[in-house]
Amino acid sequence: MRLEVKDLRKSYGPVAVLKGVDLAVEAGRVLAFLGANGAGKSTLLNCVSGAQAADTGNILVGDASLWGLGPRQVQEQGMAIIYQQNLVFEGLSVAENIFLGHEVRRGGRVDRRAQNARARDLLERLGVDDIDPRAELGTLGVGERKVVEIARALRLKPKFLILDEPTASLSDKEAKALHDVIRQAVSSDGVGVIYVTHFLDEVHKIADQVTILRDGRILWTRPVHEVSIADMTDAISPDALATGLEKVPFRTDGPEVLRLDALTTDFVGPIDVALHAGEMLGIYGLMGAGRTELLQCLSGAVARSGGTLALNGAERDLASPREALAQGIALVASDRKEQSLFASLAAVENLLVPHLGRSPMPRILRKRSRERIEFKLAARRLNIQPPNPRLQGQRFSGGNAQKIMVSRWLIEGTGLQLLLLDEPTQGVDVGSRYELYEALADLKRAGTAIIVASSDATEICHLADKVLVLGRGQQVALIDNPHDEGLLIELAHKAEHGTRQDIPRGTA
Structure with missing residues (x-):
């Protein structure tokens, strides 16, 4: 059994997005599907899943054509897709999410005992024994919610499963657990997987083959053991390997833009840090460490409960994002589709x-x-x-x-003094990532202070002048950039799972 895409073409007006794509995925195999932003990945996935109609070409599951079918009909032919944004619902239990729309009934009523038992069987088949089917979804972490989505998709016994950046918002530990679940589904159910990711370092951990889509065409497909990260980087964005990041210095005796003294919110703090013009602070921590809430407080979206915030030497009480913007503070949120993009x-x-x-x-x-x-x-x-x-x-x-x-x-002329960025390169390909890094370097040269919050330790080490490590909402360490991803990861994990005595001396 195989999924085949044959000479697929799709245009939006005069803009050709897919230019004759040919692709084949075998059942029981994982294909890593890579490409730059704008290469056409999302369009191709939408065509395969029935969410959009291609202009010409064909899509086959075995001998059955998916041409002209809608999402539900495509699903009935053995295709399932899980998007980057979680499509599970708080207020319902794990089992209720898994069987949503296909509830187990007896005598016209939902048989919760039987439904919970079937949900447990599904999870155990995926090698998951630490998620209670009766648990309310809101009690689960981000990675566990993704597992629930996979279980719901596999309940319909699909032949092929598309995963669109499934680890984009997961910690390293959660990503590893999800890889185990996917591998278990492939081995036990013989599911073929198209795995879309921008994290090149996970390709060798999960995939059997790699396909590169560039400018609407398949560039190549190769066995994973025959390609390196450098090969993939060069194929996705040929200029990325040649792009060196110039470290932009700042004056330590320059004007102080921001000072936080014992700042707290309902969850975060106390935070003590100062930031100068042209300086970049990296905020690192695991999921739920408080990175986003701290940025939201600085942008006026979350109330400060204690301590002080001073901007250019004057204490400020930022009651709203509009007020923060008037003071020259702007936030680029992590969820751009919900919070930034119209x-x-x-x-x-x-x-x-x-x-x-x-x-x-x-x-x-x-x-x-x-x-x-x-x-x-x-x-x-x-x-x-x-x-x-x-x-x-x-x-x-x-x-x-x-x-x-x-x-x-x-x-020019916006009056920006402090730029806040939350997960700025989440879902961004390697070439675009370096273009964004260069843009931030230009802002530094212009004297803008920048705070970048990221769950990517490598990114923090690339960008930051100094690093604030958070754990469970508390300031764990404030250090000069160690250029050591391992140290940041160690600090973050010890903060979440240990005590302050576990933190290496000289960092707290």
């Missing part, structure tokens, strides 16, 4: 929306020509693809959408 607005409007009616955009009459120039500059600076100012935000890939979000704060 799906139905054009790209140029998404770029300029924080500035309309304020500097640098005129307050009364909008100048469309000036707006188009700003978008052209942003597209050229960060290689936004496609460089179409009128294209709706929802039409851009995750990485290109993120470039638009960051470009908001590269426009």
